[in-house]
Amino acid sequence: MFNSNQNIDESSLIKGCTNNDRKCQEQLYKLYFSKMFQMCLRYTQDEDVICAIINDAFLSVFKNIGKFESRGSLEGWVRRITFNTMADYFRKKNKEIRFLNIDDYDYNISDNSAPIHDYDDIISKIDTLSGSIKEVFVKYAIEGYSHKEIGEYLRISEGTSKWYLSEARKKLQALIEYSNNSTYQYGK
Numbered sequence: 001m002f003n004s005n006q007n008i009d010e011s012s013l014i015k016g017c018t019n020n021d022r023k024c025q026e027q028l029y030k031l032y033f034s035k036m037f038q039m040c041l042r043y044t045q046d047e048d049v050i051c052a053i054i055n056d057a058f059l060s061v062f063k064n065i066g067k068f069e070s071r072g073s074l075e076g077w078v079r080r081i082t083f084n085t086m087a088d089y090f091r092k093k094n095k096e097i098r099f100l101n102i103d104d105y106d107y108n109i110s111d112n113s114a115p116i117h118d119y120d121d122i123i124s125k126i127d128t129l130s131g132s133i134k135e136v137f138v139k140y141a142i143e144g145y146s147h148k149e150i151g152e153y154l155r156i157s158e159g160t161s162k163w164y165l166s167e168a169r170k171k172l173q174a175l176i177e178y179s180n181n182s183t184y185q186y187g188k
Contacts, residue, residue, distance in 0.1 A: 010074055017065045029058055032075060036082045039144030043086060057085040073153075079143045125175045129168055136161050137168035 013031075016024025033054065040050040060081050068077055129137060132154060139145040139153070140161070147161040154161070 011070075014065060014068060014070075014074065017062055020062075025058075025062055028061070028078075032078050035075065036078065039079060039082060040086055042144055043090070049089070053086045053089050054082060056089070057082040060085060076143065079145075083143060121179070125172055125179075128175065129171060132156070133164050133168045133171070136164035137172075140165050 013024050013028055017028055036054050036057065037050055040053055044050060057078070061078055064081075068074065126134070126137065135154065136150055139150050140147065145153070147158040147165075150156075150161045151158045156164075
């Protein structure tokens with residue numbers, strides 16, 4: 001259908017992948033492999049594990065590409081599938097691991113605060129964020145986008161993206177400290 005060296009538009013690529021065209025699947029894989037690799041590299045340095053995760057993710061992408069509704073970017077959809085595949089991989093490897101990279105640096109939370117061990121609790125805290133603060137946090141900390149990419153996507157400056165991320169971190173830190181220092185439990 002397509003020459004593997006030829007660049008085709010996204011809708012033709014999706015249609016080709018939906019029709020199980022191996023050249024289109026190869027082109028989609030090559031188009032996003034390095035970005036997905038970089039995202040996974042934030043969580044593990046084991047290249048064999050990263051390649052296994054990416055391959056599993058792309059199997060899921062190809063299996064479900066007919067469900068892609070073009071409401072967001074194809075890259076974002078592939079990133080979400082890759083992230084979920086990676087999280088599933090680490091959960092299967094170790095039932096005790098709670099998978100979420102909230103930050104690139106350590107917070108100085110007081111030593112007497114109990115750590116959060118519940119993945120769903122962290123996700124519920126993220127869900128309390130709203131608007132651009134939540135969107136920037138999810139795109140940066142979970143999906144692995146850079147501030148430049150987020151800025152282009154949201155049509156804001158890199159500095160504004162960094163500010164939103166900082167605000168999200170402050171709010172999440174306050175929620176974590178509050179839940180660690182009180183007897184209040186979510187959902188009760």
